[in-house]
Amino acid sequence: MEKSVYEKLSGVKTPVYVIDEKRIKENLEILKSVEEQSGAKILLAQKAFSAFYVYPLIKEYISGTACSGLYEARLGYECMGRENHVFSAAYRDDEIDEIISYCGHIIFNSGCQLERFRDKVLKAGKKIGLRINPECSTQEGHEIYDPCSPKSRLGITLKAFEKIDLAGVSGLHFHTLCEQNSDDLAKTLDAVEEKFGKYLYDMEWINFGGGHHITRSDYDIPLLLDCIKRIREKYNVEVFLEPGEAVALNAGYLVTSVLDITENDMPIAILDTSAACHMPDVLEMPYRPPLYLSGEKGEKAFSYRLGSQTCLAGDVIGEYSFDNALSVGDKLCFEDMAIYSIVKNNTFNGMPLPDIAILHENGECEVIKRFGYNDFKERLS
Ligand SMILES: *Cc1c(COP(=O)(O)O)cnc(C)c1O
Secondary structure, three states: OOHHHHHHHOOOOOOEEEEEHHHHHHHHHHHHHHHHHHOOEEEEEOOOOOOHHHHHHHOOOOOEEEEOOHHHHHHHHHHOOOEEEEEOOOOOOOOHHHHHHHOOEEEEOOHHHHHHHHHHHHHOOOEEEEEEOOOOOOOOOOHHHOOOOOOOOOOEOHHHHOOOOOOOEEEEEOOOOOOEOHHHHHHHHHHHHHHHHHHHOOOOEEEOOOOEOOOOOOOOHHHHHHHHHHHHHHHOOEEEEOOOHHHHOOOEEEEEEEEEEEEEOEEEEEEOOOHHHHOOHHHHOOOOOOEOOOEEOOOOOEEEEEEEOOOOOOOEEEEEEEOOOOOOOOEEEEEOOOOOOHHHOOOHHHOOOOEEEEEOOOOOEEEEEOOOHHHHHOOOO
């Protein structure tokens, strides 16, 4: 991040997530140019990032929203109001009507769900898709993020697909990638075509899912464009992509303050944030979040283990080093904190939720949501 941005953030009340409007715009420019050059439509996967405050901005650039169920469907409908596609591993009888009212494309995960709800969707004049499982793993080491892992419940395998009555089905959907480049998409498309190509000729649309790290600096956009154009032309289908991360990649910060410094074998800084509550992917993925002006442990003069206020022994963000010794009251700024953070946070251990702020393009940092005790209490009874 830029020094001027850091200086702006050092005055805010912590903990706070800060969404960087300028960075979001830069990502959106890239995504818009992919839409324009390829003819594909790009949808924001709200699962990664649901900051509806910036939906009016996002909808100037891309085509709409992708949802995982009723609440995201409603949020996309109410706050974006453009293309709205939904996939759920299974829909509930008491939610499907409302979901259909919000979404243009309803994607099913089995023949049984299709049978159950086909008539309702068609009667409403909406489109039906089926999520397929091309059984082509392209990621290693993160089985919980791999929908093609053995016994996966996500997507219909060819064996099961062959038994389905496809009446009313106008599209196919696959989602198998996670933070990947377009070479893995190309590989996946080969598997999709080999297994499901013969069905694709009869479809109107295909959705390539998410996991395309399009806005990362080393992403191969020309190969993505080739993939989209080839599939569009060969099968005469409309192509959708539904990235989440790529929309808000490197476009947010979590600013925290040092509350105390203790020592056990090495200096330990206690922060007013928590990996478990405010950045759960740090523990689940797991990964080490980038921290502004820091190095690996031992790389700079002063190394610290950074941990949380909570009682969870493992609530540690990582070991980092700094040019200067930390002091109580110092502000630290974790980067790339817009995605899979705000949407996943929780109040475990009675931890407060971080505020949400927008860093406007003109440099003004505006707090748009402040949380308090009631947000903790209202989820309990
Ligand atoms: C998670 C998910 C996405 C978004 O994935 P990103 O890795 O954030 O791009 C898109 N579609 C489906 C079906 C998903 O489950």
